[in-house]
Amino acid sequence: MAVSDVTTTSDTYTGSVRRWPVTRLLEDERWLALVLLVPTMVLLGLFIAYPFVKGVELSVTDAKVGVPGNFVGMQNFVGLLNDSIFRVAVWNTIVYTAVTTVFKLALGLWLALLLNRNFKGKALTRAFILLPFIIPTVLSTFAWKWMFDPTFSVINWTLFRLGIISSRINWLGDPSLALISVIIVNVWRGVPFYAISLLAGLQTINPELQDAAAIDGARPWQRFWYVTWPLLLPVTMVVVLFSVIQTFADFQLVYVLTGGGPANATQLFATYAYQIGVGTGLLSQGAAISLAMFPVLLVVVIVQLLYIRRVETL
């Protein structure tokens, strides 16, 4: 029986069955790979590569809305160097990204560690934690805008009633408070992503390791520092990478809350690029501002990807 099986198989391969040329072509893995990749390449090209190239193209012209513009070289970028608002936006973006990332990581990790314990209503709590992340940002930000409103602020009302403050705080109108307020909202919105991602990471760590470390004489914080943290590091790095990229290019939250004001106190890369490019109609300058983010993000991505690779091969 085995012998007859072999004959049948070899018959198939010697071509006794007729097949279309396309089918034969697709049996070559190189061609098959190409065919399978085409949809992705088209999508990426259309929605990522083309806008990017178009942006680069715009940034080296003096195009405005309705004016095609001429090639002006690096003039737009040179102009940015002398733009004091741009410098403020760069500084704000760095502060905004750095401060929120630290808080989001710390709070997210803390929440993840709590959620990783066994308690009643665990599943429900985990679902609840995700709420800020699920609600459309613009909606939740509008809610925050009301909470920060100088007249209707529920925060002010509470603090006032508790006797902590005697006059209303102008959360979004005070230049020194505005950035802090924006940071608070970003942290509120970002913590669930950290918490849930880190929780997923924590759950891949064998709980027996905690027992082993406890018996080995490690105190709770030593167990965290020597066992949990190093094992969670690869996940943490990926989460931070995504978060930094998103925060660095954050737009809608600031746009809804302050529009970059007061007096550019909360102006970020993205809001400034929008204001110049779309608001003022100076498309080429807006493109240049957007592109100025690119090298910074590129460095962040490269550094972190290298680090992740190193951690993973440990």
Next chain:
Amino acid sequence: MAPVVIRNLNKTFDGVHAVKDVNLEINDKEFVVLVGPSGCGKTTTLRMVAGLESITSGEILIGDKIVNELPPMDRDIAMVFQNYALYPHMNVYDNMAFGLKMRRFGRAEIDARVKAAAEILGIQAQLQRKPRQLSGGQRQRVALGRAIVRHPKLFLFDEPLSNLDAKLRVQMRVEIKKIHARLGTTAIYVTHDQVEAMTLGDRVVVMRDGVVQQVGEPLELYNAPANRFVAGFIGSPAMNFATVTIAADANGLLWANNEGIHIKLPAEVAGRLRKHVGEHVTLGIRPEDLRVASSRDPADVAFDAMVEVVEKLGSEILLDVKVGPSTMAAAVEPTVRAKVRDQLRLAVNPDRLYFFDGPSQAAI
């Protein structure tokens, strides 16, 4: 090195009573094995001794000290886990050194102890490797090494060999035995494998549903099981059971009867069974106590059997036979020529019969 005393130990999880009134005294340097089917409370008991699980009620003493409220790190114990629980991001050396580092030993002392343990276990060549670069057997050695370097008062083993293949398991079993003989540290070892229990334990504790069934030396459990559960659990292949009626004949002799069995009980056994005359009791026969009857065997120790399965193991042949309504296993000489559907006559050594009370299942 220390004795361990467990008094009236109880554990309830969410209303499930997992460990019930366990009492156990373990002598200094003794190797005690807790054995039982899964869910019998053996691992929970071990984890309470380790301090990884809180105690619902009762007391645990290590040395002369009550350790109920002590965290694991202060109990001076070392534990070997079922899945090794090696730190994946540390190499073998650091895995073994971790407990010593946490206890602030000097670098030279740590180095000396790790190297000594590595030598005992034959893993000197792997010290710089990561756990994932090791085979299962090597990982288990590292886990043992991590326990040895600490020179603890008490070793706890939680099914340490269950992830190894059969051959390696036998090899590591011997090694654990050697290490214990060399170090003399008191050890509590949890397993579901009765062969491991019998070969490793100075004494064996058989547990079921959170209750200790019997504590004793391995041969004591084998020869004098306290109840039907212990009898069936200890020994491989497992003991055969059949329900029989005890009957007295005109001469006052006692017989164990059912549809397939009609055995005369020797005087000593009969003495114990006299008050059960007319009752149904469980008869237990170990497969190794059955043999193919020869012409010398009297008729009152033999019964007819029909062969259903023949397993040739080389050193012996295992027969699954039908005796009356029940199935029995018999371990017979390798020279026996038996085929499926053969009719055989099996003989039993009447001094090796076990009887268990019907309702309580306790040995009679």
